[in-house]
Amino acid sequence: MARNLYDVGDRHPDESGAWLNEKQETRTRVVPIGLLLVALALAIAVALLLAKILPAHGEPMNADAAPMTITDQFALCDDAKGDACVLSASTYAWRGRHYHIADIHVPSATDARCPAEADRAQRGRAALAAMLNGGAFEARPDTADPDPSARLLLRDGVSIGQLMILKGHAKAWSRTPIGWCAG
Numbered sequence: 001m002a003r004n005l006y007d008v009g010d011r012h013p014d015e016s017g018a019w020l021n022e023k024q025e026t027r028t029r030v031v032p033i034g035l036l037l038v039a040l041a042l043a044i045a046v047a048l049l050l051a052k053i054l055p056a057h058g059e060p061m062n063a064d065a066a067p068m069t070i071t072d073q074f075a076l077c078d079d080a081k082g083d084a085c086v087l088s089a090s091t092y093a094w095r096g097r098h099y100h101i102a103d104i105h106v107p108s109a110t111d112a113r114c115p116a117e118a119d120r121a122q123r124g125r126a127a128l129a130a131m132l133n134g135g136a137f138e139a140r141p142d143t144a145d146p147d148p149s150a151r152l153l154l155r156d157g158v159s160i161g162q163l164m165i166l167k168g169h170a171k172a173w174s175r176t177p178i179g180w181c182a183g
Contacts, residue, residue, distance in 0.1 A: 088106065089164070137153050
């Protein structure tokens with residue numbers, strides 16, 4: 001440790017120059033361990049929060065927003081939380097979730113205004129079940145529909161909804177109500 005330029009008891013400078021190699025004592029900064037632990041806990045909390053908020057690399061933002069390929073066999077049923085069942089001519093349940101076909105408007109079996117509408121609804125329901133059981137199809141979310149359960153169903157690039165229209169079981173979707181009893 002360097003005391004000063006002169007040796008103790010001597011007023012002459014040290015000729016050897018050894019004092020130049022000595023390091024002066026400096027006050028080291030000591031960070032309290034409690035502060036380090038708090039900072040570490042805060043960093044871990046932020047990392048966990050971001051992991052829950054941000055999706056993993058390559059993972060879609062919302063699982064419902066991803067197209068799904070469906071190969072299951074569908075049955076007619078009335079359980080909206082069913083595994084693979086057709087609920088109406090435009091709605092189906094798959095793996096516990098309820099979906100509807102976005103690009104069609106179909107007659108209603110529950111709120112039918114006439115027997116002809118109820119009959120068309122039952123025939124449309126059976127036709128949709130047959131079409132869904134015709135092989136694998138892709139269910140894509142409809143970006144034009146704000147309802148997250150709206151799906152466009154495609155098999156080999158052809159809309160199953162459009163096939164329902166061509167077979168006479170549905171009409172193209174529109175905001176205006178459709179009279180199914182008019183003939």
